[in-house]
Amino acid sequence: MSDQSIPDGVERRPFDGETELATRGSPVYGEPTAGDWRAWDPGRSKLGGMLELGFDTGLAGGETVLYLGAASGTTVSHVADFAGPTYAVEFAPRPTRDLLDAAADRDRLFPLLKDARKPRTYAHVVESDVDAIIQDVASRGQADVAVRNARFLADDGRLLLAIKARSEDATASPEAVFEEALDRLRDAYEVLETDRLDRFHEDHLGVVATPR
Numbered sequence: 001m002s003d004q005s006i007p008d009g010v011e012r013r014p015f016d017g018e019t020e021l022a023t024r025g026s027p028v029y030g031e032p033t034a035g036d037w038r039a040w041d042p043g044r045s046k047l048g049g050m051l052e053l054g055f056d057t058g059l060a061g062g063e064t065v066l067y068l069g070a071a072s073g074t075t076v077s078h079v080a081d082f083a084g085p086t087y088a089v090e091f092a093p094r095p096t097r098d099l100l101d102a103a104a105d106r107d108r109l110f111p112l113l114k115d116a117r118k119p120r121t122y123a124h125v126v127e128s129d130v131d132a133i134i135q136d137v138a139s140r141g142q143a144d145v146a147v148r149n150a151r152f153l154a155d156d157g158r159l160l161l162a163i164k165a166r167s168e169d170a171t172a173s174p175e176a177v178f179e180e181a182l183d184r185l186r187d188a189y190e191v192l193e194t195d196r197l198d199r200f201h202e203d204h205l206g207v208v209a210t211p212r
Helices: 046-052 074-082 093-103 142-152 174-185
Strands: 010-015 018-024 037-039 065-068 086-090 109-113 130-135 153-164 189-196 204-211
Touching (some): 010 037, 018 046, 046 074, 046 204, 065 074, 065 142, 074 086, 074 093, 074 109, 074 130, 086 093, 142 174, 142 189, 153 174, 174 204
Parallel strands (some): 065 086, 086 109
Antiparallel strands (some): 153 204, 189 204
């Protein structure tokens, strides 16, 4: 991949003889560390996989981010290490407790125990015109979630979406699932780039889009 696609605050660093993407921050999920740096495992992070595969994410570092599907904080903690204010939406209480731990020493990470399908419930908290929406929601209606949250994205912002085919329809072909999801996305977005993430995440499609 071209390292030109890596945001400021993300570097390639050596860990146990291997060179890996890394951010500077406290460890969250047992990842290797070296000094202030911690490895970013693309096998446990859709966005990490997109960066490793050379997606043009538009991320430069320092941007305001709305992260949908934050879970226990694996990826969003890396994002908060290099981005600006990072709003982390997670629906399930148990992973949110871990997310709170990840946010304890990250003053730019703001966990929200909310349903990403109901953006009105956090519209009073999240800034309008965020620079990026990063989404990893493993449920049906993934494209619909992205469309509903387009209200928060700046006109020149980026949606960085990972679509999990099996969460939409375990019986349909991934290609059919992806095409249907992209059709729904086009109600609110111009799709700039797509590629399969199978090197790191089987039956996932990475998507970069911008508001229409």
